[in-house]
Amino acid sequence: MLRTHTCGELRISDVSKEVILSGWVQRTRDKGGMIWIDLRDRYGITQLMLEEGKTAPEIIAQARNLGREFVVQATGVVTERFAKNDKMATGDIEIKLTGLTVLNSAKLPPFQIEDKTDGGDELRLKYRYLDLRRDIVRKNLELRHKVAQQTRLFMDAQNFIEVETPVLIKSTPEGARDFVVPSRMNPGEFYALPQSPQTFKQLLMVSGFDRYYQIVKCFRDEDLRADRQPEFTQIDCEMSFVTQEDILQMFEGLIRHLFKAVKGLDLPEVPRMTYATAMKKYGSDKPDIRFGMEFVELKGDNDFVSGKNFGLFDSAELVVGICAKGCAEYTRKQMDELTEWVKRPQIGAKGLIYARYNADGTIKSSVDKFYSEEDLKQWAEAFGAQPGDLMLIMAGEANKTRKQLNELRLEMGSRLGLRNPDDYKVLWVVDFPLLEYGEADGRPEENRWYAMHHPFTSPKPEDIPLLTTDLGAVRANAYDMVINGTEVGGGSVRIFQRPLQMQMFEILGFTPEEAKAQFGFLMEAFEFGAPPHAGIAFGFDRLCSIFGGVDSIRDFIAFPKNNSGRDVMIDSPSTIDQKQLDELKIATKA
Amino acid sequence: MLRTHTCGELRISDVSKEVILSGWVQRTRDKGGMIWIDLRDRYGITQLMLEEGKTAPEIIAQARNLGREFVVQATGVVTERFAKNDKMATGDIEIKLTGLTVLNSAKLPPFQIEDKTDGGDELRLKYRYLDLRRDIVRKNLELRHKVAQQTRLFMDAQNFIEVETPVLIKSTPEGARDFVVPSRMNPGEFYALPQSPQTFKQLLMVSGFDRYYQIVKCFRDEDLRADRQPEFTQIDCEMSFVTQEDILQMFEGLIRHLFKAVKGLDLPEVPRMTYATAMKKYGSDKPDIRFGMEFVELKGDNDFVSGKNFGLFDSAELVVGICAKGCAEYTRKQMDELTEWVKRPQIGAKGLIYARYNADGTIKSSVDKFYSEEDLKQWAEAFGAQPGDLMLIMAGEANKTRKQLNELRLEMGSRLGLRNPDDYKVLWVVDFPLLEYGEADGRPEENRWYAMHHPFTSPKPEDIPLLTTDLGAVRANAYDMVINGTEVGGGSVRIFQRPLQMQMFEILGFTPEEAKAQFGFLMEAFEFGAPPHAGIAFGFDRLCSIFGGVDSIRDFIAFPKNNSGRDVMIDSPSTIDQKQLDELKIATKA
Incomplete structure (x- = not known):
């Protein structure tokens, strides 16, 4: 029998039992003649204890040779801990060792087996079996x-x-x-x-x-x-x-x-929600409804914008925007950055029009040349905007513009902290x-x-x-x-x-x-x-x-593939024998 | 709503409920102005009833046009049955129809959808979706x-x-x-x-x-x-x-x-059981231990057979047999047939020696020329044979002979009814x-x-x-x-x-x-x-x-392949487009 208990199950009620545990060495501390070993398995961590003068010298010597991730079998007696650790389920007890067997040694792992690891994506994929040892992955x-x-x-x-x-x-x-x-x-x-x-x-x-x-x-x-x-x-x-x-x-x-x-x-x-509504209100057939920020059409359902000599809006099939609550104070730099963001090739917008509804009740837009404060008030009304809000507007071919505005809406939702992963909205x-x-x-x-x-x-x-x-x-x-x-x-x-x-x-x-x-x-x-x-x-x-x-x-996914469809751990796909190809009656071509 | 209940759930306690059922027409009977339809789904069969003069004529007409395996939706009232059928879970009731809709018609199935079907293997594989309708397959x-x-x-x-x-x-x-x-x-x-x-x-x-x-x-x-x-x-x-x-x-x-x-x-x-024991006692690493008939070595562990001028036994590495209880009265014809059976290429034995322990206490063997009744008594003792039993003996190279005798043992087990599939012996x-x-x-x-x-x-x-x-x-x-x-x-x-x-x-x-x-x-x-x-x-x-x-x-297996690895229902494997081959950079060869 390789163990009597797992590393997660011993409690104060088990004190004085003789037990056998098996697992991995998480860490060891060696201080003032005392050695503590944290022994880990899937079920938890149990502290092992050795003491110079009390524990047999050969066990002490063996414990001092242990490295991280060594696999050991430990025999001992469950003892109440002097300094309890209420963060661990087994924190009330430790095992006074009477035997220690190394079942397998371990090389130094290529990255830290901790929730916060120093290993990059490809390295962790190559050693996926070590990555899977990390608590959060398991x-x-x-x-x-x-x-x-x-x-x-x-x-x-x-x-x-x-x-x-x-x-x-x-x-x-x-x-x-x-x-x-x-x-x-x-x-x-x-x-x-x-x-x-x-x-x-x-x-x-x-x-x-x-x-x-x-x-x-x-x-x-x-x-x-x-x-x-x-x-x-x-x-x-x-x-x-x-x-x-x-x-x-x-x-x-x-x-x-x-x-x-x-x-x-x-x-x-x-x-x-119908597909038609989803596309019209969110520009997406999978709207994130954790937050509102629904689309408002300035030209489409209505037309608040044509005929003011603003060519972009005059020629646009659709002028549509969202209202970002509390963002009126975005700086010019922030607005430029946001404009650049929507112009990235992944989104491909031509630009971004905005109108700030300032706290003092005035509205300033990036198209003040064409639209009076009166016009902008009308927009604000359509948006349901309040002082302090920022209206973000895009224009162009209807489907394309909706898709672009969808991206902006999601981005603004993220920036405003409206997309909490613990908040679930199903649709x-x-x-x-x-x-x-x-x-x-x-x-x-x-x-x-x-x-x-x-x-x-x-x-x-x-x-x-x-x-x-x-x-x-x-x-x-x-x-x-x-x-x-x-x-x-x-x-x-x-x-x-x-x-x-x-x-x-x-x-x-x-x-x-x-x-x-x-x-x-x-x-x-x-x-x-x-x-x-x-x-x-x-x-x-x-x-x-x-x-x-x-x-x-x-x-x-336990053993995922990378972006080239490769399993870098087992190195697959791979070439196969000519004999296999012959049996299958196929040939590879350059 | 296409149904309120399944075809397996209505009981006498449901009488007078208005219900909607959907399912397949298992059969219809039309007799003396009454029509009964057995409607089937996964859960059971429910009888539908129509009566000339009481049921609306257009429903009667529609019912008379139904064929086997038509898919229908039936509306009606749960009624106590006149002649109850205690073989059916729903046998106490029937549905007096007030509505009948054909959801889909059905061509005549290529084989009978019954436990005992007239369809051959390949036909049933081709129409596997119909074979799966049969009760025993589902x-x-x-x-x-x-x-x-x-x-x-x-x-x-x-x-x-x-x-x-x-x-x-x-x-x-x-x-x-x-x-x-x-x-x-x-x-x-x-x-x-x-x-x-x-x-x-x-x-x-x-x-x-x-x-x-x-x-x-x-x-x-x-x-x-x-x-x-x-x-x-x-x-x-x-x-x-x-x-x-x-x-x-x-x-x-x-x-x-x-x-x-x-x-x-x-x-x-x-x-x-160890592998060594399994091979020695049963000639197989997966012995059927529903019955005994263990191997007895006449030459191997002991030697009861050498030195009597019978060349086959003298030269054999192993002489081994089984005792078939109560088979001493096998006729000469039966013995010939059994001998031919072991000589088939699948088994490949050279022949079969036998010794009958007759009811009168005498023992007669196919090698009486070489072995005295005294010798045969010794054999019988080794076999633990009783009057009425038949000893079946093979000889040759040890491993090969054990494998052949294993086949014979299983065959005799089957012939003697010792391999009941409802009797489970795990090993x-x-x-x-x-x-x-x-x-x-x-x-x-x-x-x-x-x-x-x-x-x-x-x-x-x-x-x-x-x-x-x-x-x-x-x-x-x-x-x-x-x-x-x-x-x-x-x-x-x-x-x-x-x-x-x-x-x-x-x-x-x-x-x-x-x-x-x-x-x-x-x-x-x-x-x-x-x-x-x-x-x-x-x-x-x-x-x-x-x-x-x-x-x-x-x-x-829901959708198995045939012995050539083909799914004859979907006709797979199949050729693929040249374009697919090109994309994969492979070619097929003649």
Whole structure:
């Protein structure tokens, strides 16, 4: 037996017990003939004690040879501590050593194994197994485990069946790029790794499974932005014989359960906002509603600005702004910096107009040349601005300007401390457009209509006639869950009729042959008694990061890849033997 | 709202409620102006009723147009049934219809959706979504869900943390063939799909996670035998600061919990058998101990047979047999058939010697020419044979003969009805050899020493000196769990010291450079304070099939592949676009 107790469990009631502990040396102190060793494991830290003259000399000698992170087995007697430490669960006791065995030595770690470490990102990724020893990193993964547990508890109680869907599936042209897997048994052919189990969960509904869920790995071969991973985890769900309302209720229930179980928070009812409203009021389909600062249109809904010889506003499709409370005293330098901020290529605004509502009641703007104080009062009224507030205004093409102002709004929210990660605001965004014209997800190709959610999303029944007249106006029964400005989940009511699905593929530019080759099995399934069904998927890594109050999903993944898709710890991807290539009947090209 | 209740929940206490049900038409009966419809969903079947003259004519007309597997929504009033059906949970009531909506029609299914179906294997795989509608298939997946749930309950209660390990990892030469994934961002390089999360779970132990588990997909690109799948699921576990005994106790606990929770069975303590004993007594490292019929050596431990001029026995390394109780009356024809059975290429025996212990006390053998009745009495004593028993004897090279006799023993067990799938006998097989000489798992290559379990398995400490003198004699701290003759799990105490791991790679024929390139990260991790650790993995699909009393794992996988590794439903693998190949910088070869 390598231990009788963990390093987190001994208490004053255990005094005088003979125990065996095993763990890592966190630190040692050697002072005035006394030696103390902090022994650490996942469960806590226990202090070991040796005393010259009392402890056997060979044990003392061994203790003096210990280094940080050595793995040791310690035998001794639980003793009440002279100086108690009420910051430690085991702080009332220490172990008087009677035996000490080094199970494994340790080289000096390449960075400090402390909450505040001196290790850079790549170094910590290379030695991820040491990074995972740090309390805050381990706690992230413990949180993840808890979120998974609680998700399963809720889903099981709601009669959902967890079904595993295949990982080796079929490559499809729609959506992001697939990872593919050459088949040795079927030379020249490839499996693909799933971007989601979408078609399989729909088939499970056709099978009558009624309520399906799975916490499942998904894969996307995309160019990795700061916070994307080539493999990620979804809570994937589907239900039969439900409307959108049923889904929203069910998964509002899930999220409330998780907030209660994981964070101890009673979430209020989750508000709903249409996509159209979200875009108009926040310039984003995932508005952060922890703070207001809603968009106010000076030209758009109304027109307070045209005809004053200010060319920018006269020619703009939209003039829209936000009111930053209490920012009227921003200095010229601050305003210049803010203007530069919106002009950065990531945002790409041409400039920023502002109007200060001074404490003395006067209003001064950066366009005083064109607008009288009277005009500005009218603006202030529209903004609901008070003395002390700062109005920030942008102008241009409507969609672009809204997106730019969204960035500014979020930035101002951050600067004003309105985006506290411990303040949780959950939102349903509903009534997404079915289609969008332009490029597919990250793949600059020919301009055409793309499914905004995916090709299996149902149009709203009342909008079906628009499929032949005005594609851009068709709304979908699609919904996203947004927490603090981050999309954590999304889904839709699905098409379950073959003719409508066929029509959808046609709109997306599939020939009938292509549609059949790719999704013939699904459309055929729809002919054998497919029930109405709908579903949702949550980004599990993202959800965990939000519960953890941390921006990066990488901190919630045990072994993440870097921005080049590499696992720098195991050094993967890597070349493979010519023999493997030959067996697979493939060759690499320069 | 598409339904107020499921098809499994209405009872006599619900009579007179207005309800809405949705589901599939299982069957309709139309007789004497009455129509009954059995409406089915996952939860059960409810009878709908229409009556000419009472039900609205348009509803009657619609009901008469329904076909099997149509999806309908039915509105009506719960009514007490005239003729109750106590075989159905809802058999006390029926629904008097007031409304009927066809949600989707259905073509005639290509096979009967009944427990006994007329569909062949490939047809049912092609329409797997229809096969999954069959009660017995859906119940298999429900059982699987329950086994997963109960596994997680147990593991969570034991303080194990579920950690997800990566799917895109690194190809390693040891073990079975890897599936590989070309990397677009790192041209010429490949990820591999994990055959198991072995190195990652060991690194989690180095990280101090202490107790890890995961229910996880694993992948092997092997030529598929009848009951193998390219992707399969494991319950993967690892523990720190434990001995083999701790692991056996913990996972005996898991299996007892599962038997209790899933089958309602109290499993007795799990016996243990060494590999050496298993091979000697059963000719197999996974003996089926539901029945005895242990091997008896006529030449080996003893020698009752040499020197009687019977060349086969004289020259044999081993003469060994089993005693088939009550089979003395096998006819000559039956004996010929049994002899042919052991001579089939799958078994490859040269022949079969037998001796009948007749009811009258005489013994007659197929080698009476060489052995007197006195000799045969001696044999019978060795076999513990009684009048009425049949002794079946094989001879030849020891290992080969034991394997052949193992097949015969299992066959006789089956023929004698001693292998009831509802009778569960669990066994630990321990003390496996560390190494075996010959071919690797399914890959006929150069003969050399291979790790019997895997290269990370620790030799027994007392056998470490043999690593330099007698490799074949080194025993490992490795163990398998066997249920009814099937290996359901296996694991080992791991090497956690760099020098021993390096020595192991050397024995397996790795150059130091190869060892470093492939497993450098693990060996480096061992230098930063690796704790003693050990683990186990259970074949989850297999475990489910055993709980289900069914031989095939395929029945417990929602969307299995066929023996050519194809998913015939979605038609995968498939060719991919030239554009995809170009992006990946690979080419297929003829």
